[in-house]
Amino acid sequence: MTEAKKFRLLIIASVIVTALALSHALVREYLAPDLESYVRRRLHYSQVIAKKGLGLHKALYWKEKE
Amino acid sequence: MKKIRILIITVIILSLAAGSALRAHRAATVDEAAALRELAPRASFSPKNGNPPFYRGSDGSVAFNSFDVVPSIRGYAGPIKLMLVLDRTGAIRGIKILEHRETKTYVHYLETPGYLSRFIGKTIADHFEVDRDVDGITRATVSVEALARTAKESSRLVAAEALGLRAGDGGGQAGPRRFPRWSIAVVLFLLSFAGYFVTRRTKKFRRLRDLSLIAGLAGLGFFLSAPFSVLHVFNLLLLRPSSSALWYAVVFGTLLTMTIAGRFYCGWLCPFGALSELIGRLPVKKWEAPAEADNRWRKLKYAFFGFAAALVLVSGRVDNGNYETFVTLFSLHGNVFTWSLVALSLIACLRVERFWCRYLCPVAALGGLLSRKAGGYNGAADCPMGNRRPPEISECIRCNRCYNRVDSGGWTSGAS
Numbered sequence: 001m002t003e004a005k006k007f008r009l010l011i012i013a014s015v016i017v018t019a020l021a022l023s024h025a026l027v028r029e030y031l032a033p034d035l036e037s038y039v040r041r042r043l044h045y046s047q048v049i050a051k052k053g054l055g056l057h058k059a060l061y062w063k064e065k066e
Numbered sequence: 067m068k069k070i071r072i073l074i075i076t077v078i079i080l081s082l083a084a085g086s087a088l089r090a091h092r093a094a095t096v097d098e099a100a101a102l103r104e105l106a107p108r109a110s111f112s113p114k115n116g117n118p119p120f121y122r123g124s125d126g127s128v129a130f131n132s133f134d135v136v137p138s139i140r141g142y143a144g145p146i147k148l149m150l151v152l153d154r155t156g157a158i159r160g161i162k163i164l165e166h167r168e169t170k171t172y173v174h175y176l177e178t179p180g181y182l183s184r185f186i187g188k189t190i191a192d193h194f195e196v197d198r199d200v201d202g203i204t205r206a207t208v209s210v211e212a213l214a215r216t217a218k219e220s221s222r223l224v225a226a227e228a229l230g231l232r233a234g235d236g237g238g239q240a241g242p243r244r245f246p247r248w249s250i251a252v253v254l255f256l257l258s259f260a261g262y263f264v265t266r267r268t269k270k271f272r273r274l275r276d277l278s279l280i281a282g283l284a285g286l287g288f289f290l291s292a293p294f295s296v297l298h299v300f301n302l303l304l305l306r307p308s309s310s311a312l313w314y315a316v317v318f319g320t321l322l323t324m325t326i327a328g329r330f331y332c333g334w335l336c337p338f339g340a341l342s343e344l345i346g347r348l349p350v351k352k353w354e355a356p357a358e359a360d361n362r363w364r365k366l367k368y369a370f371f372g373f374a375a376a377l378v379l380v381s382g383r384v385d386n387g388n389y390e391t392f393v394t395l396f397s398l399h400g401n402v403f404t405w406s407l408v409a410l411s412l413i414a415c416l417r418v419e420r421f422w423c424r425y426l427c428p429v430a431a432l433g434g435l436l437s438r439k440a441g442g443y444n445g446a447a448d449c450p451m452g453n454r455r456p457p458e459i460s461e462c463i464r465c466n467r468c469y470n471r472v473d474s475g476g477w478t479s480g481a482s
């Protein structure tokens with residue numbers, strides 16, 4: 001492998017790590033809580049609501065009414 | 067360079083405008099009721115009233131938001147808002163940080179219940195002095211001092227108003243006055259800037275820069291843990307100045323020298339730059355990067371700087387733009403990605419001179435944007451930045467190795 005190629009790989013690796021470092025705070029602050037709450041809702045639906053024979057949209061409708 | 071300057075200034079102005087508009091619509095609300103329930107679950111509290119405003123508890127305690135009482139006490143990047151509960155005797159029964167804008171990397175320990183629980187039981191007569199009756203946190207001294215002062219002064223004022231208690235002076239002897247930390251930074255800037263001008267006059271004292279780099283690494287890096295960061299500039303743009311003299315010494319020292327001598331800070335004082343350069347001096351063969359690719363990739367730091375500026379100024383949170391390796395290294399706190407970046411940047415210096423400074427550093431980008439034309443820099447084979455001849459002034463760290471000046475006032479064209 002030539003030095004120019006190694007240099008390019010090094011730069012690309014560092015760009016990826018820098019982008020991950022920059023996006024880490026955003027993911028932790030904004031995306032992770034949304035994802036977590038979505039997974040919780042989805043689990044609640046599959047474990048509780050679906051067993052009562054209600055569709056997801058119907059369940060959401062009644063939840064809003066409550 | 068002119069295009070990059072215009073682009074970055076446009077990004078900053080647009081981001082500031084977008085951020086201000088967003089924050090105006092979404093005013094931050096602090097849930098004081100939830101904090102009260104957490105700190106004193108058995109008591110019920112009256113609505114907030116009085117001057118300074120406080121809540122009176124059914125058990126005779128009082129609770130208050132410190133920002134209502136002492137809004138002027140600021141940490142490194144703004145006030146540290148506390149919810150405090152005092153009992154009838156003026157002793158702290160509960161304490162919680164409601165909001166702060168300090169860099170999380172430095173103050174992560176400050177927020178833990180374990181640390182804050184050490185304030186429980188302190189009375190308004192106590193000193194609240196860091197390293198005396200309040201535990202200091204290495205690399206977060208300014209924030210800890212602000213936290214302690216906020217707790218002390220707000221408690222005393224509310225205790226006097228709501229409980230009729232006076233603190234006196236606490237009885238004990240005041241602790242010995244420490245050497246002011248800001249003065250170390252000022253001395254470092256003055257000495258290294260003097261060294262910069264000396265080495266422009268004569269090449270005999272070229273080694274002064276090595277001494278300055280080691281002093282920067284030891285002083286600004288490991289001892290003060292206060293390397294200049296673009297987060298400081300973002301805080302300034304968000305109108306969040308600090309009450310720390312060290313903050314002003316580092317920020318204005320760097321910005322002033324940048325406007326006079328471009329990337330002088332990078333070449334003479336930056337602790338991470340010093341470490342990178344020292345590693346780069348190890349006898350390992352350097353890679354020959356093609357000139358065109360090298361020039362192209364050097365623009366990368368401006369892209370990251372602009373992106374980080376947009377993230378911070380729109381969101382209003384400086385932590386969102388924190389990817390600086392020196393913040394992680396000298397605060398000894400980071401996540402897996404920032405530590406990976408530290409390791410990668412330092413190891414890369416074995417093969418590419420000052421890898422981080424050349425391609426990724428946002429402070430280097432800021433220094434490049436503030437660099438003005440300067441004559442006499444012709445390029446040298448042993449340039450610590452691997453610059454080609456003649457060097458782009460925004461890439462020059464003013465080591466003065468290639469600086470040539472003739473006494474008649476003209477400039478020689480030959481390299482050293």
